[in-house]
Every structure is written in C-alpha cells, then in structure tokens.
Amino acid sequence: MTAFLFMLGIGGACGIVLAVASRVFYVYEDPRIAEIESLTSGANCGGCGYTGCAAAATAVVGKKAKPSVCVIAGMEAATAIAQVMGMDPGTAETLLSENECRGGDRAEDKYEYMGVTSCSAIDSIHGGKRVCSIGCLGYGDCIKACIFDAIEMGPENYPVVIESKCVGCGACQTACPKNIIKVKTMSDRLLTFNQFDAALSPCAQTCPAEIDIPKYIRQIREGDYEGSVHTIRERNPLLLSCGRVCPHPCEDKCRRDIEDEEPVSINQMKRFVADFEMNSGSRFNIPCAPSTGKKVAVIGGGPAGLSCAFFLRRLGHDVEIFDMMPKLGGMIRYGIPEYRLPKKVLEWEIEGILNLGIKSHVNVKLGQDITVDSLKEKGFDAIFMGIGAWKDYNLGIEGEDLNGCYTGIDFLSRFSLTQHGDSDEKIFVGKKCVVIGGGNTAIDCVRTLVRLGADEVSIVYRRTRKEMPANMVEIEAAEHEGINFHFLAAPNKVVADENGNVKGLEYLKMELGEPDESGRRRPVPIEGSETVLDTDMLVTAIGQGPDVSFKETDIALENLETTRWSTIDSADPETLQTNIPYIFTGGDSATGASLVVEAIGGGRRAARSIHLYLNGEEVTPVKRSLFKTHIPGTIFESVPGIEQSTRTEMPELPVDERIKTFEEADLVITQKDAIKESKRCLDCCRICYNRDVAA
Numbered sequence: 288m289t290a291f292l293f294m295l296g297i298g299g300a301c302g303i304v305l306a307v308a309s310r311v312f313y314v315y316e317d318p319r320i321a322e323i324e325s326l327t328s329g330a331n332c333g334g335c336g337y338t339g340c341a342a343a344a345t346a347v348v349g350k351k352a353k354p355s356v357c358v359i360a361g362m363e364a365a366t367a368i369a370q371v372m373g374m375d376p377g378t379a380e381t382l383l384s385e386n387e388c389r390g391g392d393r394a395e396d397k398y399e400y401m402g403v404t405s406c407s408a409i410d411s412i413h414g415g416k417r418v419c420s421i422g423c424l425g426y427g428d429c430i431k432a433c434i435f436d437a438i439e440m441g442p443e444n445y446p447v448v449i450e451s452k453c454v455g456c457g458a459c460q461t462a463c464p465k466n467i468i469k470v471k472t473m474s475d476r477l478l479t480f481n482q483f484d485a486a487l488s489p490c491a492q493t494c495p496a497e498i499d500i501p502k503y504i505r506q507i508r509e510g511d512y513e514g515s516v517h518t519i520r521e522r523n524p525l526l527l528s529c530g531r532v533c534p535h536p537c538e539d540k541c542r543r544d545i546e547d548e549e550p551v552s553i554n555q556m557k558r559f560v561a562d563f564e565m566n567s568g569s570r571f572n573i574p575c576a577p578s579t580g581k582k583v584a585v586i587g588g589g590p591a592g593l594s595c596a597f598f599l600r601r602l603g604h605d606v607e608i609f610d611m612m613p614k615l616g617g618m619i620r621y622g623i624p625e626y627r628l629p630k631k632v633l634e635w636e637i638e639g640i641l642n643l644g645i646k647s648h649v650n651v652k653l654g655q656d657i658t659v660d661s662l663k664e665k666g667f668d669a670i671f672m673g674i675g676a677w678k679d680y681n682l683g684i685e686g687e688d689l690n691g692c693y694t695g696i697d698f699l700s701r702f703s704l705t706q707h708g709d710s711d712e713k714i715f716v717g718k719k720c721v722v723i724g725g726g727n728t729a730i731d732c733v734r735t736l737v738r739l740g741a742d743e744v745s746i747v748y749r750r751t752r753k754e755m756p757a758n759m760v761e762i763e764a765a766e767h768e769g770i771n772f773h774f775l776a777a778p779n780k781v782v783a784d785e786n787g788n789v790k791g792l793e794y795l796k797m798e799l800g801e802p803d804e805s806g807r808r809r810p811v812p813i814e815g816s817e818t819v820l821d822t823d824m825l826v827t828a829i830g831q832g833p834d835v836s837f838k839e840t841d842i843a844l845e846n847l848e849t850t851r852w853s854t855i856d857s858a859d860p861e862t863l864q865t866n867i868p869y870i871f872t873g874g875d876s877a878t879g880a881s882l883v884v885e886a887i888g889g890g891r892r893a894a895r896s897i898h899l900y901l902n903g904e905e906v907t908p909v910k911r912s913l914f915k916t917h918i919p920g921t922i923f924e925s926v927p928g929i930e931q932s933t934r935t936e937m938p939e940l941p942v943d944e945r946i947k948t949f950e951e952a953d954l955v956i957t958q959k960d961a962i963k964e965s966k967r968c969l970d971c972c973r974i975c976y977n978r979d980v981a982a
C-alpha cells in the first residue's frame with residue numbers, strides 16, 4: 288500500500304511538473320506552416336535555398352520568403368500559398384534576376400584596383416572601375432553570392448543570369464553594390480518605365496513604348512526569335528502592326544546614323560520577328576499573373592485600349608473592351624488602309640490579345656448604348672477611355688459641304704467598312720480628286736483613291752514638303768505612285784457647278800514668312816494669286832480631335848475635364864488619371880492625333896496607374912522618370928571606332944503592280960538580311976557600344 292501510494296505521489300508530482308513545463312516551455316507552431324508545407328512539392332530538394340519544405344514553409348509564414356518559394360510546385364501552388372497567407376495573389380508570381388548592364392569591357396577602365404577583387408570593396412574604396420558611373424564593376428560578387436550557380440561571367444566580362452536556374456532568392460541583388468542586378472516578378476517587369484538612372488541606349492530612351500531595342504536586336508543576332516518577340520511584347524502588344532506602320536522615332540537617335548548617315552533599320556527587324564511568329568503557325572506563350580478579382584472597362588479598342596487591356600490582363604485583372612465600331616482596331620483598322628496593314632494580320636494580332644481572356648463588346652457606344660453608371664452597376668472598378676480622335680476638323684471655307692466633298696476619316700472608314708463586308712454602301716470615286724492636308728490621313732486618302740481608279744489625284748498643302756507631318760516613306764511612296772503635289776497652297780473656297788456639285792478648289796499661293804512659335808516659317812498668302820484646281824471629288828484631311836459628345840448624354844461624364852482641343856484632360860500626362868479618380872485615359876484621346884506607338888505607350892502607362900488605383904495605392908508618376916527626355920551625355924555627336932555599313936533596303940511591290948491592288952505594298956526583309964542588319968546594331972548602352980562590328 289505504502290509503495291502504491293508512493294508511486295502515485297511520484298506520478299502526480301511528475302504530472303504537475305510536466306503540466307507546468309508544457310506551459311512554460313510550450314512552443315507555438317503556426318498551423319499555416321503545415322498547410323503551406325502540404326502545398327509545396329514535398330521533394331525537400333533544397334532548390335528554394337532552404338533546408339527542406341518545412342523550412343521553406345516556415346520562411347513564408349515568417350515573411351522571409353515569397354509564396355512562390357517552391358521552384359517545383361508552380362504558379363497554382365504559389366497562388367494557393369498566397370491565399371493561405373491572405374496576400375494579394377500577385378505576390379505569388381515567380382521572381383527572376385535580371386542584369387541591366389551589358390557594358391562589360393566596352394566601357395574603358397578608369398581605375399587601378401591594386402589587387403582588390405570584390406565589387407563591394409572596389410565600390411567603397413575607388414568608386415568603380417569603369418568609365419560608366421552606373422555600370423557593372425566586373426568582379427562577380429553576384430556570382431559568388433548565388434548558391435544555385437544561376438549567374439556566370441559572360442564572354443564580355445559581365446554577369447549573365449541563367450533563367451532556368453534562377454530561383455529569385457535575391458542574394459545577387461543584395462551582393463551587387465551598383466544596384467544593377469534586380470530581382471523582379473513578371474508584373475514588376477511589365478510595370479518598369481524608363482528612368483534617369485537606368486542603363487538605357489538612346490533608341491530605347493526615344494521609343495514611346497520604351498522597348499529594350501538593343502536586347503531584341505541581340506536576340507535576333509543570336510537566332511533567338513522567340514526571345515526577341517517576348518522582349519518586344521513586354522512593352523508592345525501590337526508588334527505586327529507597329530512593324531508595318533511605325534515611323535520609328537527610335538531610329539532618329541541611333542548612334543550608327545551619326546557615322547553612316549543611315550540608322551539601323553530597327554523597325555524592319557521588329558516586323559521580321561513579328562512575322563516569324565505569325566508565320567510559324569503557333570503563338571508564343573504569354574503568361575498572366577494570378578487573378579485579382581478586380582474588373583476594368585476599356586472604352587475603345589484601338590491601339591491605346593488594346594495595349595491598356597493587354598497589360599491589365601497580364602497583371603491579373605479582368606478586362607472587358609467596349610467599342611462603337613463593328614470590329615476592334617480603331618484607326619489601324621478603319622484609317623490605315625489594307626495595302627499598309629492587311630486586315631488578316633490585324634485580326635491575328637488582336638485575337639492573340641483577346642485570347643488572354645479579355646471580353647469584347649462591339650457596336651456599343653459610350654453615351655448612347657452604355658454609360659459610366661451602367662458600367663459601375665456591372666461591377667467595374669475602373670474605366671479606361673481610349674476613344675481616339677475621330678472628329679475631322681473643318682476648313683471653315685465657303686462650299687466645303689457641297690456634293691462630292693468628304694472628310695478624310697469619314698471617307699477612309701466608310702471605304703474600309705465596304706471593303707471588308709461590314710457595309711454595302713457604294714463609295715463614290717471622282718475622276719479628278721483633290722485631297723487637302725499633309726498628314727498620314729491625307730496620304731492614305733490619295734493612295735487609296737489611286738487604287739480605286741481615280742484618273743488624277745492631287746494633294747494641296749499650305750506649307751512645303753519638308754513640313755509635311757506624314758511619315759516620310761509614305762510621302763515618297765505617294766510620289767512614286769503619281770500623286771501631284773501642290774505646296775504652299777491655302778484653300779480659299781470650294782467652287783460649285785450649277786447642280787450644287789463640287790467642280791473646283793480655289794486656293795491662294797503662299798510664301799514663307801517669319802518663323803512662328805513652333806520655329807517653322809509661317810506661310811503668308813500672296814495677294815492676287817488665286818488659282819482654281821478642277822476637281823469632282825474633294826477630301827479634307829487637315830486633322831482630327833476626340834469626339835466627346837458623350838459629355839452631353841452621360842450624366843457621370845458631364846464634369847469630365849477636357850481641353851480646348853477636346854482631348855480628355857489628365858492633370859499629369861504620366862499618370863493619365865482624369866479629374867474623376869476611377870477614370871483614366873491615353874492614346875489620341877489624351878494627346879490629340881498622334882502615333883500608334885505613342886498610343887501603345889500611353890495604354891501601358893494608364894495600366895500602371897489603374898493597377899495602383901485598384902491596389903488602393905496613391906496614383907503617382909514613376910520615380911526619376913525619363914518621360915520624353917534623354918539621359919544627359921548619352922546623345923553623342925561622334926561615335927569613334929565604327930566601320931561604315933549600308934542599311935538594308937525594305938523590299939516592296941513594284942509601283943505599276945501595287946497601284947492596281949490593295950495587296951500589301953511593303954514587304955518583310957529576309958532572315959539573312961535581318962541577321963545582317965542586326966550586326967549593324969552597336970548594342971549600345973548608356974555610354975558603351977560595340978566598336979568595329981561592321982557587317
């Protein structure tokens with residue numbers, strides 16, 4: 288009995304001690320750790336940089352690793368882990384390192400290192416080895432820091448990231464004293480804009496869509512056409528269209544142009560790879576971030592709307608496009624004619640964008656079929672207005688509404704509708720046609736009229752050829768196709784016949800006077816120089832502005848601020864947010880009639896602002912933004928060490944053949960020429976470029 292009681296006492300005492308100990312020494316394990324561990328691959332492979340899946344799960348819960356930590360389980364698991372953590376699904380995206388500097392040995396040495404072989408040490412002692420103040424120091428601290436062997440020293444002595452091995456752990460970013468290696472998600476990359484302190488070539492600084500031009504050309508040179516398409520598409524979803532119609536402002540700042548007086552044919556190479564994808568019979572994969580559950584309505588399916596929708600969708604938002612016309616495309620469908628941008632090419636391009644899961648509604652006009660309130664009722668959280676500039680300006684002269692008088696956009700869009708079976712209207716074509724204006728619309732009108740069989744087609748423009756705003760290649764093509772040009776001619780009045788039909792255009796001859804505010808010499812009429820040009824069809828194409836008539840029919844838009852040119856006002860051209868906080872704009876509706884590539888850049892900029900707005904963040908411009916400026920010191924006057932080489936000519940249909948048809952007139956360069964042209968690129972960075980690389 289005594290023994291029994293003794294044992295019972297010991298047992299009770301142990302129980303009390305254990306109960307107290309369990310309270311004192313209790314270690315709480317967050318139940319999310321087990322849940323997250325069950326979502327990882329369970330392979331304990333160490334690929335994530337942690338000792339096993341349990342350690343990786345603990346790191347996620349401790350906010351030391353991202354939900355995408357498991358390099359094997361994939362995006363779905365990452366999204367589920369993000370949900371367990373109650374995080375925005377966007378954080379589930381995979382991280383990848385990227386080295387911005389391609390400088391390598393091309394930037395001359397500036398300092399002796401005295402035996403020091405660490406980037407950090409060199410940076411703190413000497414400030415750097417190379418002339419370029421922002422460039423890579425070349426001692427590979429990032430390589431030493433990477434335990435996954437995902438970075439190696441490239442042939443030009445700068446680190447190259449091997450994407451297949453990179454797990455995005457960020458060790459390289461921490462090790463780099465120059466902030467060159469950046470670890471970014473796909474969304475971060477889509478939302479990157481040119482900044483003053485970035486490693487940017489002059490062409491990439493100039494491109495309104497901010498494409499990494501040297502990178503896509505280098506990929507062509509290496510035969511990586513798919514990579515090249517991905518590089519372009521990271522900034523521009525309309526590469527087939529731009530490859531055909533972009534007037535390539537980037538080429539104006541090409542350093543090769545300084546030595547050869549012939550820039551690299553950047554845009555033709557864009558068309559080459561874009562056509563390569565289309566002709567390959569399949570589409571390259573376009574990844575999207577996990578869904579955010581937020582909804583955006585895009586009004587207008589032109590380049591700005593398509594670009595905005597593309598980037599928002601890739602950032603994980605639900606997007607629906609509403610357009611008043613029967614098909615999407617805007618001016619690149621209804622303005623730019625078939626012989627410059629075939630509809631089947633445009634269809635393929637737009638289909639690829641919609642395939643991301645973007646819904647479209649056509650024949651739906653804002654202010655008539657839908658209103659802002661009806662969109663809000665359907666659960667849209669933000670609205671992008673990319674309504675373009677569809678209202679033709681009038682000349683304001685006597686007789687401009689006579690029979691036989693048209694306006695440019697009206698004429699081109701009505702013809703496009705009939706040409707592609709969306710209307711059965713019979714389009715009138717005169718024998719002697721006169722088009723007034725000097726921009727792309729005027730040139731497209733005259734070249735269309737030639738193809739429609741007009742006997743004589745003339746352009747009347749009040750300044751000289753040099754001042755014509757149309758793309759130079761278009762002006763030259765019109766000259767080859769037999770158009771008569773009447774320069775320094777200001778329309779005075781339209782002359783009618785006895786039946787009220789147009790029979791002539793009276794204009795005044797002009798001479799150039801003093802320069803105006805734009806620096807161009809102002810045309811001044813010469814008294815008594817009235818001249819009449821016979822015509823039975825007159826088209827006025829002197830410019831166009833946005834049609835904001837919805838302000839009268841949509842009560843929510845009554846107070847939307849617009850400018851005196853009817854463009855939609857955004858207080859800041861970089862954020863493109865209007866005075867109604869959930870409404871954003873971009874493209875021609877924000878800038879006035881401009882370029883496709885401008886509209887694409889504006890669409891992406893607006894997508895960034897909408898993304899910030901939807902995440903509840905302040906809508907502010909990009910920090911240290913390079914918006915429409917150049918980094919000082921990067922625009923050179925001479926480029927020593929370059930051998931001369933000639934630019935690849937664009938192949939085109941012979942003139943006598945093309946004026947009888949709407950077949951595409953400009954053709955694509957061959958693979959051999961694309962590679963040859965890619966070798967003309969100096970692979971410029973901020974101040975570096977390749978020397979002696981003549982093709």
Ligand SMILES: Cc1cc2nc3c(=O)[nH]c(=O)nc-3n(C[C@H](O)[C@H](O)[C@H](O)COP(=O)(O)OP(=O)(O)OC[C@H]3O[C@@H](n4cnc5c(N)ncnc54)[C@H](O)[C@@H]3O)c2cc1C
Nearest residue numbers: 587589590591611617618622653675874875881882883886
């Ligand atoms: C004849 C012509 C030739 C050109 N040539 C070139 C060229 O060679 N190179 C170049 O870079 N640029 C060229 N441009 C300019 C270029 O086409 C435009 O800058 C570009 O299309 C602008 O894109 P956007 O999306 O802002 O507008 P748009 O392309 O005009 O698209 C606006 C869209 O909004 C829709 N919309 C308008 N109002 C409403 C509403 N109330 N409700 C619903 N939908 C609405 C329209 O149907 C349209 O689809 C040319 C323009 C014209 C007119």
